[in-house]
Amino acid sequence: MQVEQIFRLTLPKKSILALFLIVLPFMVGNYWSQILGDIGIYIILGIGLNVVVGFAGLLDLGYVAFFAIGAYGYALLASPQFGIHIPFWLMLPVCIAFGAGFGAFLGTPVLRMRGDYLAIVTLGFGQIMRITLNNLDPLTNGPRGLLRIDPPKIGDWIIDTPIKWYYLIIAGIFFAIFVANRLDDSRIGRAWIAMREDQDTAEIMGINVLKYKLLAFSIGASFAGLGGAIFASRQGSIFPDNFSLMVSINILCLIIIGGIGSIPGIILGSIILIGLPEALRGVQQYRMLLFGGLLVIMMIFRPTGFIPSARKKIEFEK
Amino acid sequence: MEYLLNPEILIAQIINGLTIGGIYALIALGYTLVYGILFMINFAHGEIFMFGSFGGFAVLTFLSNNGFSASHPTLSILCAFVVAIIIASSLGALLERVAYRPLRDAPRLSPLISAIGVSIFLQNAMMLFTKGRMQVYPDIIPENFIEIGWLSISCFQISIILGSLLLMAGLYAFIHKTKTGKAMRAVAENREAAFLMGIDVNRIITITFIIGSALAAAAGVMVGIYYTQINHMMGFIPGIKAFTAAVLGGIGNVPGAMLGGFFLGLAEALGVLVMPAQYKDLIAFGLLILVLIIRPKGILGEVVSERV
Numbered sequence: 001m002q003v004e005q006i007f008r009l010t011l012p013k014k015s016i017l018a019l020f021l022i023v024l025p026f027m028v029g030n031y032w033s034q035i036l037g038d039i040g041i042y043i044i045l046g047i048g049l050n051v052v053v054g055f056a057g058l059l060d061l062g063y064v065a066f067f068a069i070g071a072y073g074y075a076l077l078a079s080p081q082f083g084i085h086i087p088f089w090l091m092l093p094v095c096i097a098f099g100a101g102f103g104a105f106l107g108t109p110v111l112r113m114r115g116d117y118l119a120i121v122t123l124g125f126g127q128i129m130r131i132t133l134n135n136l137d138p139l140t141n142g143p144r145g146l147l148r149i150d151p152p153k154i155g156d157w158i159i160d161t162p163i164k165w166y167y168l169i170i171a172g173i174f175f176a177i178f179v180a181n182r183l184d185d186s187r188i189g190r191a192w193i194a195m196r197e198d199q200d201t202a203e204i205m206g207i208n209v210l211k212y213k214l215l216a217f218s219i220g221a222s223f224a225g226l227g228g229a230i231f232a233s234r235q236g237s238i239f240p241d242n243f244s245l246m247v248s249i250n251i252l253c254l255i256i257i258g259g260i261g262s263i264p265g266i267i268l269g270s271i272i273l274i275g276l277p278e279a280l281r282g283v284q285q286y287r288m289l290l291f292g293g294l295l296v297i298m299m300i301f302r303p304t305g306f307i308p309s310a311r312k313k314i315e316f317e318k
Numbered sequence: 319m320e321y322l323l324n325p326e327i328l329i330a331q332i333i334n335g336l337t338i339g340g341i342y343a344l345i346a347l348g349y350t351l352v353y354g355i356l357f358m359i360n361f362a363h364g365e366i367f368m369f370g371s372f373g374g375f376a377v378l379t380f381l382s383n384n385g386f387s388a389s390h391p392t393l394s395i396l397c398a399f400v401v402a403i404i405i406a407s408s409l410g411a412l413l414e415r416v417a418y419r420p421l422r423d424a425p426r427l428s429p430l431i432s433a434i435g436v437s438i439f440l441q442n443a444m445m446l447f448t449k450g451r452m453q454v455y456p457d458i459i460p461e462n463f464i465e466i467g468w469l470s471i472s473c474f475q476i477s478i479i480l481g482s483l484l485l486m487a488g489l490y491a492f493i494h495k496t497k498t499g500k501a502m503r504a505v506a507e508n509r510e511a512a513f514l515m516g517i518d519v520n521r522i523i524t525i526t527f528i529i530g531s532a533l534a535a536a537a538g539v540m541v542g543i544y545y546t547q548i549n550h551m552m553g554f555i556p557g558i559k560a561f562t563a564a565v566l567g568g569i570g571n572v573p574g575a576m577l578g579g580f581f582l583g584l585a586e587a588l589g590v591l592v593m594p595a596q597y598k599d600l601i602a603f604g605l606l607i608l609v610l611i612i613r614p615k616g617i618l619g620e621v622v623s624e625r626v
Contacts, residue, residue: 009537021390026486043348059427109611109612110607110611114608117565117610119359119430119609120359120606120610121606121607122560123558123605124562124603124604124606125603125607127558127599127603128600128604128607131596131597131599131600131603132600134596135594136594137596157616162513223348245558249434252433253434256427256431260427262403285444286442288438288441288442289438289439289442289443289446290435291435291438292435292436292439292440292441292442293435293439294435294436294437295431295434295437295438296416296417296430296432296435296436298419298431299417299421299424299428299429299431299432299435300417300421300432301430303421303424303425
């Protein structure tokens with residue numbers, strides 16, 4: 001059976017999946033629900049970065065910068081830091097907008113570059129963001145971080161346990177998947193593919209390449225803004241070190257391991273990348289060693305990832 | 319700002335800048351050589367630098383424990399350089415063979431991810447080996463200072479600057495005067511054509527990795543002797559900075575990497591005179607972004623591949 005067929009969801013499959021997702025946290029308990037939440041946040045980030053790398057073909061190594069913007073944006077406006085307490089639900093769209101705005105702001109000067117240079121400049125931006133957060137003491141508290149960040153509330157009901165968070169993150173994932181799928185099928189999505197495959201030809205066909213690149217960058221960043229807000233309020237406290245280069249690299253690796261361009265791939269990639277180190281805790285010391293080795297082996301023996309998108313699969317078989 | 323006008327501090331900082339610049343330049347050359355031929359960012363290059371540094375550390379610790387280094391300090395340091403270079407070069411060649419060669423015709427992202435995997439692997443291998451502890455280079459020769467009037471310059475710094483210049487001159491001569499060097503340039507220009515002219519492309523690529531790794535190892539031992547403390551994460555920041563230096567000079571361009579290294583070192587050393595020291599790392603990345611926006615091909619410029 002083809003991989004895509006497993007994921008082609010018919011109604012009975014959908015209801016089984018829904019039931020499974022609902023009972024899952026009760027089956028695995030608090031500890032694993034927490035990890036499922038971690039995986040879920042990475043799924044949201046992966047879907048966002050996939051818009052930039054997978055759809056539009058722009059290699060972004062500084063994606064963590066937008067994640068940080070979302071997280072710090074939320075933390076500054078919903079914590080005792082300045083005594084501002086804007087509700088979570090109001091902050092979600094604001095953080096998404098922060099991400100998108102910042103993506104457009106950073107993208108404008110750098111998107112004229114191609115290929116590797118873009119990767120390096122975005123890597124530089126990611127580093128600059130972390131250094132700035134570390135040193136902008138009056139605003140961010142520097143390395144001491146921002147503490148006692150407000151959790152989301154529905155009326156008087158506070159979302160504070162891993163299981164409650166799990167459901168909220170699942171909802172976030174479904175929202176992200178919905179948006180990403182609609183984008184992929186839209187005129188914008190087709191323009192991105194054309195641009196990714198051959199920028200010059202796309203330009204000749206009348207696609208405003210710079211505009212679409214900026215759009216990809218900015219939409220991708222908005223997912224990170226969403227992920228950041230969820231991350232900040234779930235952690236309750238954030239520090240500049242939460243936003244190191246390794247986060248960008250992890251997200252990039254998970255979409256490549258899963259199969260670039262494919263959403264089931266991203267989900268599988270997150271489970272492998274975030275869940276596997278947890279499952280390997282028995283061999284704690286060796287887990288990052290194994291992980292590094294696995295990345296190499298994976299690239300050599302299955303460079304398309306575990307679940308390549310149908311379109312990519314055709315390209316590789318050609 | 320007032321520091322900038324104090325000649326004593328200014329000159330001291332210029333020498334500091336040239337010292338760290340020489341180290342950046344040596345590492346940057348490895349990035350540039352590999353990029354010039356394979357169009358790939360060898361993300362694990364910083365880890366090769368780290369392994370070189372640990373190789374030198376092992377040798378010096380061994381020699382100082384049995385008392386050899388006390389009687390023959392210069393010979394011991396030479397030994398450290400030789401062993402470090404052998405370790406790092408073998409590692410570089412091995413990585414190329416195992417992790418990069420199978421991916422030579424794969425989409426461009428694959429070798430990058432593979433390199434990231436290698437980098438994580440090597441860091442953690444060294445962490446397991448050293449139990450994550452900071453290691454201290456043994457004191458072989460005391461740090462002497464040359465006094466010129468009111469100016470006092472560390473011998474270590476002078477040796478690092480001169481040593482790195484010497485290695486770079488050697489590399490330049492190798493690339494331009496020897497047959498293998500010519501073959502390297504041919505492969506960088508056009509791999510297929512070079513192959514058709516009878517050049518053993520695989521051999522040339524291996525040699526490129528060996529040379530780049532050797533230079534990084536030399537830089538690693540220099541860092542160990544100069545800063546004395548090393549650990550398994552030491553390759554990360556210098557790796558990124560050196561890469562920045564390579565891009566500043568125009569990646570793929572050998573004199574450019576040297577120039578970029580010294581330029582970056584100086585910019586950082588002088589930058590801390592006018593802004594708080596904790597923003598030092600911002601200088602490197604800020605400069606990188608500025609140069610890429612104003613002059614995307616780097617200072618000396620080199621056409622960069624646009625295949626994705």
